[in-house]
Amino acid sequence: MREFTTADRLKELLEVKRISQAGLSKIMGISRSAMCQYISGKITPKQDKLYIISTSYGVSLAWLMG
Secondary structure, three states: OOOOOHHHHHHHHHHHHOOOHHHHHHHHOOOHHHHHHHHHOOOOOOHHHHHHHHHHHOOOHHHHOO
């Protein structure tokens, strides 16, 4: 069984909630290039950024962390 990464969860969130990467980066207060790195899995967002996403979009922090 495949384990999901934070990058996988972010991609799913963007698709399901129909959010653009630019829109999500604005809510998180990060650059678009940082968002691209999160989505590609090159870097993992810190917990404070994941908390912003979870409260903004009604998903659990544990789910976002994979």
